[in-house]
Amino acid sequence: MELRRILAVDDEPFNLEIIEEILEDLDFELATAASGPECLEMVEAYNPQVILLDVSMPQMNGYEVCKALKANPNTSHIVVMFVSARGSVEERMEGYSVGAEDYIVKPFGHTELKSKLMNLNKLLEEKASLTQQIEDATNTAFSAMATSSEMGQIVNFIEQIGEIEDVNELAHALLRCLENFGLSSNLEFRIDDERRHYASSGVCSPIVIELFDILKGKGRLHEFTNRILVNYPVISLLILNMPTDDPDKRGRIRDHICFIVSVTEQQLRAILTRCRLLDQQRNLNDAIAMIHTKFHGMVTLLDKNRKENESVFKELQEEFENRIPTMGLDEDQEVFIFSKLDTSIQRSIAREGAIQDVKGAFKEIESDLALLAQHVNN
The missing domain is CATH 1.10.287 (Helix Hairpins)
Structure with a gap:
């Protein structure tokens, strides 16, 4: 699905004029709204693919608007990029916790905004091409959960990865294991100076990659709404849909995730060690x-x-x-x-x-x- 329709929301007309000027040479349909309520009133009729949403607005701030959009089944699929004069870690995490896919800090230049939109365009295309695959994977996951216990899934995963000798194969095995628990996830492997990103549904969004970078050295667990981020020295895992209606199940799944990532980390280190030993042997x-x-x-x-x-x-x-x-x-x-x-x-x-x-x-x-x-x- 190619990016065509954009809705810009800001209570300052000057800021909307800047966005119009930047996007005028691109093949986008652009609509504007001057407040959060106006955005919510027109969004279903206009059906934008991306909303550029100002954070600081009267009546409703951007976070409140985003929550309302994501809570509505008719608008929850719309990609939201926050536009703010402030870009602290706390504000970015708040933006992600309410469902935003990206974040840009004012003042921004022509090139930065265009680059962000091109990345979101790629994200939309990936989501569209993988919709059927996601549905099939979800059906498979729930079917597997119906016939196998949680611990059985973990044991199968541990037995499987013991035979894996390729880094990318290990990453996909971890994602498949989590899918068997009905979990959608993003994953980062840190190998020397290289960072490799994987996602159960296409590609990691820019804001997820930023979160991995910001939080990789700031503690083992970070929980916000229905998301949880688990950090180990060479692996970070972000779960996007933790269960919220059953506290016992949430706690059990959280423990499973920590154990699974720990085991995966050890296997990743073993693979890297074998690769280094093979290089030494060849030398x-x-x-x-x-x-x-x-x-x-x-x-x-x-x-x-x-x-x-x-x-x-x-x-x-x-x-x-x-x-x-x-x-x-x-x-x-x-x-x-x-x-x-x-x-x-x-x-x-x-x-x-x-x-x-x-x-x-x-x-x-x-x-x-x-x-x-x-x-x-x-």
Whole structure:
């Protein structure tokens, strides 16, 4: 469903003129209302897809108007974006608690408002394309709840995620588990410097992503109206439709959610640890292969040098044996020269023994590295 109709509500005509000016070059139908009661009077007839709703207005403030819109089945589907001169955490949480999808702080520029509307347009399109899927998922969830106990669902989930090795697959398994409890949810995974967002019905709205960022370090549980946000170090989960008419069931579901998120967090950490170990294993195997290649290169070079030395000494020995008798030397001189030659040859043989020692040392190092790689692989 492409965004076409917008209703802007503000008691200051100047603010409405600014919005009209910003949106005049976009293909939107824009209607305006100067008060909360006027908005409620005209909204069903005009049927806007998005309402830009000022917070501070006389008679009815924006929060009261939003509550009335969300309480009316004919208008509860309309996307509300609050427009306010104040943007504290408390006000944003108040806006979200009454059902708003986004929040923009005055004064805002052309680009910021257009960007926010484009994001809401994407949200509308996702909601429209997934309506049938949501209905099917809801029917499946209630059917599953009718045939399986809550603890059975939890046990099945724990058994299932033990076999999962992919982060995205784990996120979708968690959402499916919550759907089996009839819960609609938004989810954030924090992996190093990356944030991944998932939703049981399409995509997370901008205000949900802001809430995750603002509240991730501010306590384990945050409850407002029929919503609950659960924080763990690398996972945040927002439930959108906690039961409100049965306090016992609400408390039981809250405990289930905390346990399920805790288990999911441990599995997520296990997956990330396995990924890091696999990377380390690959790096170690690459290093071992490189060392093996270099060792064999060095041994080959040593063998080559040894053979060249043997060849040189053999040629030298043959030349001495042929020429010394013709040089007119006395016996002592010949013995002295042959003794020196023999000593040099013996030293060469000793060097060959050293080469064998080096080869043995290299083999020991390679054996140790192979044992280390086997230990890592296991």
